[in-house]
Amino acid sequence: MTSQSHEPLNREQMAWRAAQDLKEGDYVNLGIGIPTLAASYVPPGREVIFHSENGILGMGPKPEPGKEDPYMVDAGKNLTTLVAGGCFVHHADAFLMIRGGHLDVSLLGAFEVSASGDLANWTTEDPAFPPGVGGAMDLAVGARAIRVIMEHTSKKGEPRILKACTYPLTAANCVKRIYTNLAVIDVTPKGLVVLEMIPGMTLEKLQALTEPPLQLAPDWKVLAPPVAPKARAA
Numbered sequence: 001m002t003s004q005s006h007e008p009l010n011r012e013q014m015a016w017r018a019a020q021d022l023k024e025g026d027y028v029n030l031g032i033g034i035p036t037l038a039a040s041y042v043p044p045g046r047e048v049i050f051h052s053e054n055g056i057l058g059m060g061p062k063p064e065p066g067k068e069d070p071y072m073v074d075a076g077k078n079l080t081t082l083v084a085g086g087c088f089v090h091h092a093d094a095f096l097m098i099r100g101g102h103l104d105v106s107l108l109g110a111f112e113v114s115a116s117g118d119l120a121n122w123t124t125e126d127p128a129f130p131p132g133v134g135g136a137m138d139l140a141v142g143a144r145a146i147r148v149i150m151e152h153t154s155k156k157g158e159p160r161i162l163k164a165c166t167y168p169l170t171a172a173n174c175v176k177r178i179y180t181n182l183a184v185i186d187v188t189p190k191g192l193v194v195l196e197m198i199p200g201m202t203l204e205k206l207q208a209l210t211e212p213p214l215q216l217a218p219d220w221k222v223l224a225p226p227v228a229p230k231a232r233a234a
Contacts, residue, residue, distance in 0.1 A: 006200030008181035009225065016041040016229035018107055018149050018179045022048045029053065029098065029139055031108035032076035034149045038107055039080070040231035051103060053135040055094045058086020061232050075134070098135060098142040106143035108136060110150045112165040115212035117175040117187040119146065120167035140171030152180035152209055159211045161185070161192070182206060184223060191215055196223035
């Protein structure tokens, strides 16, 4: 059953949508926040190998109730699982995998993304909100494809996809695709191209919430994930 609502996607639906684009055999790092949820929504029968910078290769979905292991956590300290054949590695080796160019995709959260794919996701320069660089700078230059999952606007309703980022950059010109609660957008040499929009959304409405110009893909689709995405078993 697909959603008929015109409401923005929730966190699980955003993660589900991003997971659908992961290919068989991809090695994927998941950033803190919404991206970590993607490990639970890979289509059945598709093998995607999830990497966590704290030293896991073969990270699985979130544990089922009653089967949690307090010592099994991802980079965001969320409880996780290990798939059959998965392994633990030293923290330094996990970063060697990133820096050596061995990851196909990195799904990251962001505060802002620019029209040219600049990424700002480590600080808002707010003294009350401590910065957290983590491994994002390594991932932004080490993974073959950087994709971002984030809310389309701030809590104040201000655009988070901008002509130029206002926060300090994590890396420049690295983001290739943006998944928001309203749309799926590709960053291309010719500008931002809208691939999908939620039911009831129009390009004009989306443009009002986005600072740089948007183009609608000729073959754009309606973004309608399951109302309650079914998570794969741990």
